[in-house]
Every structure is written in C-alpha cells, then in structure tokens.
Amino acid sequence: MISALDHVQPAAPPGSEDRLRAFYTGVLGMTEIPKPAVLAARGGCWFMAGPVQLHLGVEEHFRPARKAHPGLRVTGIEAYGARLAAHGVRVRRDAELPGHRRFSCEDPVGNRIEFLEPSAPGT
Template identity: 75%
Template sequence: MLAAVDHVQLAAPPGSEDRLRAYYQDVLGMTEVPKPPVLAARGGCWFEAGPVRLHLGVEEDFRPARKAHPGLRVTGIAAYARRLEERGAKVVWDEGLPGHRRFYSEDPVGNRLEFLEPLAGRGRRG
C-alpha cells in the first residue's frame, strides 16, 4: 500500500552541482543533505525542506523535461514568490487551477517547478 511520496528525482547535467546548491539552498531555502557515499560518487545533490525531498541526479545527456515537474505546496505563496524574484528567479503566475494560487519557476538547469497554495477554505484535491 502506498503511504507517501518519499522524494522526487530531477535530472541535471554533469558539473552543475554548485549552481543547483545556489538555487535550492539560497533561492528556495532548502537544506542540502548528504548523499550516501556510494551514491555521492555519481554526482548530484539532495535537498530537504520539512517533508519535501528533492534529489538532483546527474544525467550525461541531460535535457530538461518540457512538461514534467514536481508540484510543491507552499504557505504564504505571494511572499514566497517575492523571495524567488528578489533572488533572481523568474516567477510565472498561472490562474488555471481552480481553488489554488500557483506559479511556475525553473531551476538553473531548466527543470520546471510548480509552487501552489490552496485558497482559503479549500482542501486537498482528489
């Protein structure tokens, strides 16, 4: 039986770890967590913020997905969007999901990220 999503894996090109750290730590406010040594040898990096875990793994012929993305639930979405913009990240608002405020952004290697917050009085979809 499924209980939860443990993490979401995104791909990144070789040698991009410093740019990823700058974005996921400094822009998004996540914390880097050490990878197990056997996995660290492969490159990439892992980040956490509360229950959210994102793993960035190196892919030799990396191309960012055009549509696939994680949807990250936030609180105080307007303030969070300002945080991203103040740190140089592009924020694109989208009103297409009823009952939610949401925007999209991209990490420095082109991975698409969705940030969303239910409107007051709205619960989880589904």
Template identity: 65%
Template sequence: MITGLHHVQLAAPPGSEPRLRGFYSGALGLDEVPKPADLARRGGVWFRGPGVELHLGIEEDFRPARKAHPGLLVDDLPGLVARLGEAGVDARPDDLLPGFLRCYVDDPVGNRIELLEPLESREPNGSGSGNVPYTS
C-alpha cells in the same frame, strides 16, 4: 500498498551542483541532505524540507523537464515569488487551479517547478475557492 512518497528525482547536467544549491537551498530554502558515500560518487545533490524531498541526479545527456515537474506546497507564495525575483528567477503566474495561488519557475538548469499555496491557508473562513492574483 503504497504508503507515501519518499522523494522526487530530477535530472541535471554534470557540474551543476553549485547552481542547484544556490536555487534549492538559497532561493527556495530547502536543506541539503548528505548523500550516502556510494551515491555521492555519482554526483548530484539532495534537498529536504517539511514534507518534501528532492533528489537531483547527474545525467550526461541532460535535457530539462519542461512538462513533467514537482508541485511544491508553500506557505507564502507572494513572499517567495518576491525572494525568487531578487535572486533573478522569473515566476510565471497561473490561475487555472481553483483553490490555489500558483506559479511556475525554472531551476538553474531549466527544470520546471510548480509552486502552490492553498487559498484556505490565507482565508479566515477556510473557503479557499478561486484564486487571488499577485504580482511576480
């Protein structure tokens, strides 16, 4: 029986680790996780935050994930979008999922990342229905 999700892995091109660190640790605020020595030889980098772990593995014939993507829950999407904008990352707002503020961004190698904030976390009565627009 499945009991949870341990991590999501995305691919990245050789030599992209410094850019990935800047985005996932710097802009998104995740902590880098040391890889076990045998796995570190393969390259790539791992990140962890509350309730989420992302592994970025090196793929020689890399192609970015444009449709498949992780959906990351956040607690202040407008604030994160502003911080990402300051780092030169464009957010694409999306209002198609009721109950969430939501946008998409691309990591430095082109992988699609979905960022979501439950509206119930913003509303005192917890109704969380519909979307509230924000500027990116």
C-alpha cells in the same frame, strides 16, 4: 501498499552541482542533505524542506524537464514568489487550477518547478 511519496528526482547535467546548491538552498531555502557514500560518487545533490525531498541526479545527456515537474506546496505564496523574484528568478503565475494560487519557475538548469497554495474560499 503505498504510504507516502519519498522523493522526486529531477535530472541535471554533469558539473551543475554548485549552481543547484546555490538555487535550492540560497533561493528556495531548502537544506542540502548528504547523499549516501555509495551514491555520492555518481554526482548530483539532495535537498529537503520539511518532509519534502528533491534528489537532483546527474544525467549524461541531460534535457531539462519543461512539462514534468515537482509541485511544491507552500505557505505564503505571494511572499515566496517575491522572494524568488528578488533573487532574479522569473516567476510565471497562472490561475488555471481551481482552488489554488500557483506559479512556476525554472531551476538553474531549466527544470520546471511548480509552487502552489490552496486559496481561501471565495478568493
């Protein structure tokens, strides 16, 4: 029986780890977590914020995920969007999901990431 989502693994091109670290820790505010030694040789890097983990894995013939994406729930979405914009990240807002405020952006290698927060009733 499934009890929880353990992690999501977007792909990244070889040699992109430094850019990913700068974005996921410096911009998004996540913490890098060490990969097990047996997996570290494959490249990539792992990040965590609360119970959420993203494992960026190296893919030799990488193509950014433009449609598939992690959806990350945030609190204070307006302030969080402003934080990303202050770092030069292009934030794309949309109001198409009833009951939520949300926006998306791209990580440094072009993968889509969605951020959402439930709206207060009547907003």
